[in-house]
Amino acid sequence: MYNFKIVTDWFHSLLTGVMPEWLAIGIECLIVLLFIILLYATLAIVLIYMERKVCAFFQCRIGPNRVGKWGLLQVFADVFKMLTKEIIKMRQSDRLLHDLAPYFVLVASFLTFACLPWHEGVQILDFNIGVFFFIAVSGIGVVGILLAGWASRSKYPIIGAMRSGAQLVSYELSIGMTMLTMIILCGTMQLSEIVNQQAELGWNIFRGHIPAVLAFLIYMVAGNAECNRGPFDLPEAESELTAGYHTEYSGMGFGFFYLAEYLNLFICAAMAATIFFGGWAPLHIVGLDGFNAVMDYIPGFVWFFGKTFFIVFLLMWIRWTFPRLRIDQLLSLEWKYLMPISMINIVLMALVVTLGLTL
Numbered sequence: 207m208y209n210f211k212i213v214t215d216w217f218h219s220l221l222t223g224v225m226p227e228w229l230a231i232g233i234e235c236l237i238v239l240l241f242i243i244l245l246y247a248t249l250a251i252v253l254i255y256m257e258r259k260v261c262a263f264f265q266c267r268i269g270p271n272r273v274g275k276w277g278l279l280q281v282f283a284d285v286f287k288m289l290t291k292e293i294i295k296m297r298q299s300d301r302l303l304h305d306l307a308p309y310f311v312l313v314a315s316f317l318t319f320a321c322l323p324w325h326e327g328v329q330i331l332d333f334n335i336g337v338f339f340f341i342a343v344s345g346i347g348v349v350g351i352l353l354a355g356w357a358s359r360s361k362y363p364i365i366g367a368m369r370s371g372a373q374l375v376s377y378e379l380s381i382g383m384t385m386l387t388m389i390i391l392c393g394t395m396q397l398s399e400i401v402n403q404q405a406e407l408g409w410n411i412f413r414g415h416i417p418a419v420l421a422f423l424i425y426m427v428a429g430n431a432e433c434n435r436g437p438f439d440l441p442e443a444e445s446e447l448t449a450g451y452h453t454e455y456s457g458m459g460f461g462f463f464y465l466a467e468y469l470n471l472f473i474c475a476a477m478a479a480t481i482f483f484g485g486w487a488p489l490h491i492v493g494l495d496g497f498n499a500v501m502d503y504i505p506g507f508v509w510f511f512g513k514t515f516f517i518v519f520l521l522m523w524i525r526w527t528f529p530r531l532r533i534d535q536l537l538s539l540e541w542k543y544l545m546p547i548s549m550i551n552i553v554l555m556a557l558v559v560t561l562g563l564t565l
Contacts, residue, residue: 211327238330242320246469251281253468256515257522264526291457296358299454303357308455308462310350315466315473317343322476323397325486325506336397337385340477341378344432347466348374354463355451366450369440369533373431376540377438380428383548384421387555388481391418391564397480405487413564417555422482424544424551426517429474430524431536434467437528438536472514475521479513486510 221230255270255278262269270277295301320330321340333339348371355367391414392400404410411418431438452463479485486506490498531539558564 209326214327242316242330246316246319246465249472250465250468251285253472253518254281254284256518257468260519260522261526264523285461288458288461293457293459294454296360296454298359300357300359303353304454305459307350307354307357308459308466310353311347311466312350312462314343314346314350315469317346318473319469321397322473323401323480323485324510326401328507329398332396332398334394334396337389337395337400337481340397341382341385344473345374345378347470351451354455358451358454360454362453363451366453370434370451372533373434373438373440373536376537377428377431377544380424380540380544380548381432383545383552384425384428385481387417387421387548387552388414390552390555390559397485400481401485401487404484408490408492409482409484409487411482414555415558415563417551417558418482420547420551421555422478424548425478425482426520426524428540428544429478430521431540433470433474433521435471435521436525437530439530440533440536471518471521475517476510476514478517479510483513483517484509485513 218230218234221233225233258277258280259269261267270280273280273283296304317331318340321336321343323329323332331339351370351374352367355363355365355370358364388400388410389395391410392403394400394403400410404413407413411422414421430436452460455463486509488498488501488504488506488509490501
């Protein structure tokens, strides 16, 4: 019902009518960049506040309640404090790589952020190999984490970076397998097409039967591990490694890692909402035309953010419920259980599609 492609096409034709096309494209890219930065910062603030309140709820506390009404200004106070902190340079560190590492993590986060289909006609990067591109660029963040640990020349960051490298490379396989399972169901790697199919045929979590549900459960576990969040937060285990790979960072150097962690949480949840729950596609029930018509009146971006924040809440629930695993338990979970189950699940999904059992 709401298609923003009409608006974007009109704006493009308006610009090209008064200036050369290369200049119009440059202005559009600048507007998109400003939009990404603004949305990125806004979501980080919302997620940090949400994390503190959800954590407080599970621990029977109140959470932030001093700075501003209901503690709403606490995050802004923390940002101001971090901006004014002195950036300490370690004498033994590799200065160039140490300063460069947070930007690798941020660039990976920005690129994956740009792949998300926010609404019909509102997607910054929409390739016909969108899922493959998403998995590829998300791996850049591992480089930043390994650089941060190695360039610090300190034992705790190095141990944290080694743990993180092993963890992220391992669990990326399960995430790739679950996405491949859904690609088999949809027959395409283009994210906009995956959402369009679900808008017409129903959400993949229902269409794909048991293999889709299994893929979603594996994705939730592996996604939590990819975001370095409990119970998989071994790379920055406070009781063992102080702060892990970013121990030697201060000021906004640490702030960039902190920012990317929460945005990676949002991206992980948003991708789950896209490939399993239809992204911006509304909920339709076969035979209930009146109900479906009412659902169509809700804008797509409301559906997208609603599903995404619901999955964010589930991921936070997991973090504040289970105790931290040991590194051997963490890797055993991936290689002995999640990986074999994911491979079997791909075969099951292929059988479901081949036999025409999808809804």
